Amino acid sequence: GESVGLHLPTLSVQEGDNSIINCAYSNSASDYFIWYKQESGKGPQFIIDIRSNMDKRQGQRVTVLLNKTVKHLSLQIAATQPGDSAVYFCADSGSSGAGSYQLTFGKGTKLSVIP
Amino acid sequence: DSGVTQTPKHLITATGQRVTLRCSPRSGDLSVYWYQQSLDQGLQFLIQYYNGEERAKGNILERFSAQQFPDLHSELNLSSLELGDSALYFCASSVRPGGYEQYFGPGTRLTVT
Numbered sequence: 001g002e003s004v005g006l007h008l009p010t011l012s013v014q015e016g017d018n019s020i021i022n023c024a025y026s027n028s029a030s031d032y033f034i035w036y037k038q039e040s041g042k043g044p045q046f047i048i049d050i051r052s053n054m055d056k057r058q059g060q061r062v063t064v065l066l067n068k069t070v071k072h073l074s075l076q077i078a079a080t081q082p083g084d085s086a087v088y089f090c091a092d093s094g095s096s097g098a099g100s101y102q103l104t105f106g107k108g109t110k111l112s113v114i115p
Numbered sequence: 116d117s118g119v120t121q122t123p124k125h126l127i128t129a130t131g132q133r134v135t136l137r138c139s140p141r142s143g144d145l146s147v148y149w150y151q152q153s154l155d156q157g158l159q160f161l162i163q164y165y166n167g168e169e170r171a172k173g174n175i176l177e178r179f180s181a182q183q184f185p186d187l188h189s190e191l192n193l194s195s196l197e198l199g200d201s202a203l204y205f206c207a208s209s210v211r212p213g214g215y216e217q218y219f220g221p222g223t224r225l226t227v228t
Contacts (some may be wrong), residue, residue, distance in 0.1 A: 042222075043117065043222050045117070049216065100213025102173060103160055103215060
C-alpha cells in the first residue's frame with residue numbers, strides 16, 4: 001500500500017550546524033507533505049507543510065524541499081539548537097477528494113544535537 | 116501545551132479487558148483524530164470525528180470504537196485487549212474538518228499484561 005518512509009533512522013548534529021532530514025514518499029496524489037516534531041514524552045507537533053505544487057517553502061529556521069521527480073522530501077534546520085533534539089516525522093495528507101485529509105506518517109528520524 | 120488534553124496518562128490492564136481513553140480537543144476545534152503509536156507500526160491513523168460524526172476511518176480494529184460527544188470531547192474504546200495493543204494512543208484536533216495541521220495531546224500509554 002501507500003507508505004511514507006525515511007532514509008535514516010538517526011542523525012547526530014553539532015550545535016550550530018545545519019541539519020537535513022530526508023524522507024521518501026510513495027503517494028504522488030497527496031496534496032500536501034508535512035513535517036512533525038515529537039519531543040520525548042510529548043505528542044507530535046506540526047512544524048511546516050508544503051503544497052504538492054511547490055518545490056520549496058521556508059519557515060523560521062526551517063526549510064522544506066520537495067522533489068516530485070524522485071518523490072523525495074527534506075527538512076532543513078538552520079543553526080541547530082539543543083531544543084531541536086526530537087524525532088521528526090514526515091507525513092503526507094492524501095488527497096482531499098472526500099473533503100478530509102488523512103495523514104500517513106513515516107517511521108521517524110531521531111535528531112540528536114551535540115552541545 | 117497544545118491545548119488538547121488526554122486522560123489517563125498511563126493505563127495498565129490485562130488481556131481480554133476493556134478500557135476507555137478520553138480526549139478533549141482544543142477550544143473551538145470540531146475535528147478529533149485518534150492515532151496509535153507503536154515501535155513496530157509507527158504512528159497510525161485510527162479514526163476521525165467531526166462535530167459528532169465519524170468522518171474517516173484508518174487502520175482501526177473492529178475491537179476498537181470511538182465516539183464524539185455533543186461537548187466535542189471524544190472517547191476511544193478498546194475491548195478484548197491483546198498484548199499487541201500496548202502502545203501510545205494520541206488524540207489530535209484541528210480547526211478544519213480533515214485538516215492536516217493537527218494539534219496532538221500528550222497521549223495515553225496503554226500497557227496490556
